[in-house]
Amino acid sequence: MHRIMYDYYRQPAxxxxxxxxxxxxxxxxxxxxxxxxxxxxECYHGETDTACHASRGKTPRTKALYEQGGIAxxxxxxxxxxLFNIVAGDSGFPGGVLxxxxxxxxxxxxxxxxxxxxxxxxxxxxxxxxxxxxxxDGFKPLYKATKRIGIDYAEPEDRDRLWRFVVTK
DNA sequence: AAAGTGATCATG
DNA sequence: ATGATCACTTTG
Numbered sequence: 001m002h003r004i005m006y007d008y009y010r011q012p013a014x015x016x017x018x019x020x021x022x023x024x025x026x027x028x029x030x031x032x033x034x035x036x037x038x039x040x041x042e043c044y045h046g047e048t049d050t051a052c053h054a055s056r057g058k059t060p061r062t063k064a065l066y067e068q069g070g071i072a073x074x075x076x077x078x079x080x081x082x083l084f085n086i087v088a089g090d091s092g093f094p095g096g097v098l099x100x101x102x103x104x105x106x107x108x109x110x111x112x113x114x115x116x117x118x119x120x121x122x123x124x125x126x127x128x129x130x131x132x133x134x135x136x137d138g139f140k141p142l143y144k145a146t147k148r149i150g151i152d153y154a155e156p157e158d159r160d161r162l163w164r165f166v167v168t169k
Numbered sequence: 170a171a172a173g174t175g176a177t178c179a180t181g
Numbered sequence: 182a183t184g185a186t187c188a189c190t191t192t193g
Contacts (some may be wrong), residue, residue: 042188051188061177079174081189098188109189119176149190 004134006127009069013088013095016069017043018165020086024135025102027113027115034115035135040101041158042083042148047094049161054094065094066121072124072132074117081109082118086126086134100149100164110168142169 004023009016020041027034044052044065053062053075062088064073073085073096085096098108105111112118117132126133145162152159 044188053188056178057176075188076176078172078187078189079176081174083188085188100188107189148188153187 001133001135001137002075003127004136006068006070008034008136009071009088009126010017010090013015013043013045013097014163015051016086016088017089017097017163018143018145020097020099020134021165021167022139022141024137025099025111025115026135027117028131028132029116036102036104036115038099038102038108039141040099040165042098042164043088043095045095045100045163049154050097050158051148052094053127057155062094065096067091067123069095070127071122072111072126074119074122076119077109082112083108084112094135098160101166141167 016094020038023038024035025038047054054065058066064071068085069088073087074082077083085098087096089095095112100108102111105114124132143165146164148164
């Protein structure tokens, strides 16, 4: 069991997304630490991925995606839900992994609510933080790859990429 | 099937 | 300053 470090997060989002399945998302809530295993992810990779927020360039909202991997990219979706992404890859190339589900909670908005994650944690360093971080205990679940959810606005080529990863066992 | 909800960003 | 657009969830 060890905390995940920078080298791991510097891998491209396409590599990181499936590998994050089974990793443990850790959150300090008051006196206790909540640990939940990741069960579902999606990757968003580069400005050429028309489903990725960075496809329309760098803005105040998307700037975290351009940083070096290992920080949090969090934004408000549909005015209600905070969605939590892990920034991936090297500085300058935008990419991230949306955490869509953890054990006990399915849906990207549900898990952030359960863990008390909101935009006050935008840009937080997941390697150094005592609020939010990831641990690896070596567990490797089986999974399947499918199309991403809720990105009908993207080009067909990007809609059809198998960039959603779901634990099967 | 469709509302509810508000930050974000392009447009004027 | 205004308005369209959402990487969702719940309710009917």
